[in-house]
Amino acid sequence: MSASIAMRPAVRSPRAWLRGILVAAVGAAAVATGPSPATAQPVGYVNFLDITPANANAELAGGLDPRLPTDPAVLGTALASARVDHVPPVRYAALLHQYWLALGAMATGIDLASWDPNAGFAANATLVDRVYANYGRYQRERAELNWAGMAGMAGASFAAGFWDLDGGRTALTVDAVHRLGTAVGSAVEALPAEAAALLPDDVRALATLGPATTAADLDWYQQRLLIMQKHIYFDMVPMHEAYLRAGRPAIDELRAAGVLDANAASAWRGIFSGTVEGRADATRRMADREQNEIVADQWDATASGRGGIGRVLSYVTTVAAQPSIPGTRSPGVVAPLSVVGAVGGATYRLQAPLPDFNWADRGPRWSYIGGDTVPAYARLVQDRPAEAYALLALPFVDFMDQQRVLRRMPALARDLGTGWSLTREP
Template sequence: MPSAVHCRSPWVRNTTIRAVLVALFGVAALATPASLLAHAAGYEGLLDITPANAAAESIGGLDPRLPTESAVLGAALAAARSDGVAPKRYSALLQQYWLARGSEASGIDLAAWDPNAGLIANAAVVDRVYENYGRYQLQRAELYWSGMAGLAGGSFAAGFWDLDLGRTVLGVDAVHTLGNAVASTVRGLPGEAMALLPADPRTLATVGPAMTAEDVDWYQKRLLMMQKHIYFDMVPMHEAYLNEGRAAVEEMAAAGLLDENAEIAWNGIFSGTQAGYADALFRMASREQNQIIADQWDVTAAARDGVGRALTYATTLAAQPSVPGSRAPGQVVPMAVDCDVNGSAYRLRTPLPGFNWADREPRWQYIVSDIASSYQRLAEVRPGELRALLAIPFRDFVESQRVLRRVPDLARDMSTGWELSPAHP
């Protein structure tokens, strides 16, 4: 009857509407206010993301599903917060937001950042990464790790250019020179002593002289990946702190982006004490070296049938950290081996470093005992000198750290600093 159509109760009408909503959107629509549905469109597809580019080995940001513009990311993040979304669900969005903020402040195009493009394409990015670390330290004196990264980046970036193949093949020639210097000395050792020489100098002596441009280009790209990986991890938390303070860092912790070690480090910074700042320096350095890029160093050193090992050792040998007071690896941990020559005990002393930077434990011990300790003293005792160093235009600072100018002297030292003498009880 017609009256049956026009006399439905409100309950019947609501039931019909709810049935349609269930059919279209599922059960969740029953409990979702209209305002929440409107907000959700702002972060749709941006929750519960496990970043595909977390190790920073590909072009762009953390994941291709995430925008790279901070304004877009910020709007999505604000909507998720407003709707009470659990921080762990928007962790990738949060990290990418602060990463984008830091990149924009640094002058880095996050979407176009591609370590696989090589050094020439990334030349400006390399500099801006370390300039940005220095910016954090200059603006907030308590951020020791970032200042150390900015200073140490001078020698790291200089090493990039010393290996550069885009302008010259001197990078390859330098490796050849060091390899030949070690090889010529090794050939002059008694057989017993040569047999006991650790594998790294023997690999450099055999593989170094035959190094190719392609080998060095590959190694540069591996270093560029590690540089980007550290930036992906460290910049979001520092940029968040610089702009919004403790609450922003605590949100990152709530999102699961900081482990216990990182939380303790930031609590040290929040303490407002030099002891807290120093503790944060060492904890953040440990995070960088022992968590973020440790696996990438392992892969690099093991690659290309000895080439990776030879190149990581060559750069250890040539290293001269740019943190005032720090010493070269060969000075801190010189290589010495005991051997038996014709029935008598001898000790072979060398000018070579007794470790390879690619190896986790000795790398960390060197950083703790020398580079980080030197930086702590600089920050605490000579802050004016530190600020002056960080204020130097980065390109000028890098040029002052170039190892290539020292290659002839290094080669001479590699040839003359050897001593085989009777071992003393």
């Protein structure tokens, strides 16, 4: 810029001057963390207003909507202009959401534009691990972000499940599901018919459909989990990334835009309180949001899909779950199967080494997470913070590998075929 031009600020209105400063500042900040200065040219924001995201449920490739860029530099420039022009936040809600999502994806090491859960696990393997490692990063950097730490630590068992399910491309995991189904089926066949009829539908379906599960079934189920993982990321990462980079004002803007509802806003107030009670309430509220708002419908669709296979595979993963948070119990320990009914004219109790719920179902899933996982993590970070942070500091791939169910499959199949009892009630 020449000296003569630099000396003429008065020819610009104060509003235009402020817009230029903010656009330059936000654009520069985004470029500092973005792909290339060449992509950070000033853009208008009008085309980014009043967008109802077409991919809000994260079931397609890319970001929230194809009309929105995925480059955080471009998004940041447009967002700065909208703010300077005092556009109501609710009108640029999708732009704001996508901006923080894009920054989070970049920090995670994910190419938002090409992220496609429908491409299967092979195309998303590295991404799966990075998602959960990123959650752990949030709490390592800000101790008050307990939900993120819990998600990162619990994610090790879910990521291990992804890797285990990928064995469906060989005979290994298909054989493992067959072995579980056969073990349960053998135990069921040994029961009197009236006693077997007392068993929940999921157990009987595992016994009948489990041995016939195919690699294509496992691929389908894995794709459903990939979609839900991405959906949770779409919801949780923008607010956490915003808080990490810009603090409470960024959360307030997300709330003003309608990106956060009253429950999420209450969770953040708990975090802002700086109290143990506030953090605990925030963790519970965010877990409730994740399970009962974000992926509840997708779990329902998964459970009802593929002619009963959805329920079988969701029950298999419930049975095989090995929680990775110290102090968290497995589903079969929290809620062991025990049913009472008439057998041969008398009342009997049938007990089995299986969980009495399927975590594809909303109520039981929340009872398990809210009643066991959330309190266990709260105890861990409160009573043994050094242990919690040591686990969060482990390379995620190494921590996840310890949770692989295939390492436990022979013993698990053996245990599921034994431990059944049928006793007469007094």
